[in-house]
Amino acid sequence: MRLFLRAVFAVLVLGISVPSLAKGVSETDLREHIAVLASDEFEGRKPGTEGEAKTVKYIAEQWAKAGLKPAAGDGSWFEPVPLIQRGRGEATYSFNAKGRKLRIVSDEIVLIGKEAEYAKKDLPVVFTGIGVKSDGSVGADVSGKLALVLFEADNAPAKMKSPRARREALIAAGAEGVIFVGDSQGNWPILRRQLLSRPIGLESREKRAKLEGAISTEFAVALVTAAGRDWDKLRAHAKGADYTGEALGIDADFNVMTDIYRFNSSNVIGKLSGKKKGSGAVLYMGHWDHLGICAPDDATDKICNGAVDNASGIAVLTEVAQRLAKKRHDRDIYFIATTAEESGLLGAYAYADKPVFPLEDIVISLNVDTIAIAGRNSKVAIIGRGTTSLDATVEAVARKTGRAIESSTDANDFIQRQDGWALAQKGVPALMVGGSFADLDLMQKFLGSDYHGPNDELTDQTELGGAAEDADLHIALGNYFADTRKYKVTKAGE
């Protein structure tokens, strides 16, 4: 009996642990990469910093070691992504009514030009309320003028609530300048901080007015009062659903210098060449960037290390690459570590605009982001569920690896907040598959605590069990979708 029991025990131990040691991804594998990428030495991996240089070098080295070949356009690992930052420089301005200069007893104004120098005289000022009507269109005549816009827009239609959407609508309507008014509820400090934070943009996709900026309510009241108008009445009118704006009888003169910093960041791109040319490709992606030095100078910990977001995703991609490189697949398999996701999926958009092989060839794109959340045995959710014809196939592969399926579409709340969205906009079947978005209470707990703060660090408590299982799932998905006998695609016309 004892011997027999021992034998059974041995079989169980071997049966369970040996195969997973042989090919499964472990927490330790992932932890080693995260420890480097999320270390203070990498300074939070902000694009354009020394932290970027260290990050993209580490990824390229690890991917080379894993067996990938460099696949950027020039044959290197690094596909340049031209980015731009604008910062406040010296500025002078005056507002004039009926030929006299208005005296404004406030200096709560921030002005940023599209170009390094902006000089203009007699620019008419139009108050536009929230900038758009209830149908989302611009009602005010802003063409060649300066639009003053209320920042807060509770009454705006859903797709026009964001200041960015309203700014772009006003620019499309011909506005030369767009200045937001940091209306009530302490919005001015937020607006001011945003403008002074030198936000990163992808210049090829940016829609900017020649002059942009913000003023406080105090400044707006002083301006409007000096021109003989009543701010409260003006604002009350602007709350009407079909407010079409009013010319204020004010002209403005500007001389605005702007610090412009253009730099190339990098998407890291690697590849496993398939056996069957022209049979399509599987694409894995995940963003390498995070927020850099993110806390005030006097904080004890100033670095947003981004261990979960998204060192964990890069760790998974690297381990998946290493396992998939062990055999030759039918289809090509690409790996892309994107830049500037945190600034609005910029690296992914840049890739979608300038891919290294035709986007139509992608049979599935799998994004991996913020993956160290759930423990082992979590269900598998699909972000993008219902947007492609792949759900059933992905689920079947997941079930084969022993995973249960979360079949609700709740995870789709995150669909626009991840890099796959940039590819989906161009018709690529783009999904995010895994456990971290299956238990949304757990995800919300992270989003409400360490997320985007100095505490997103690697600790003994960092949960990597689910990420390891998700890595195994991504290996299984790669093995399946890169196999032309298992996953067949019918091309149009065939």
Ligand SMILES: [Zn+2]
């Ligand atoms: Zn993030």
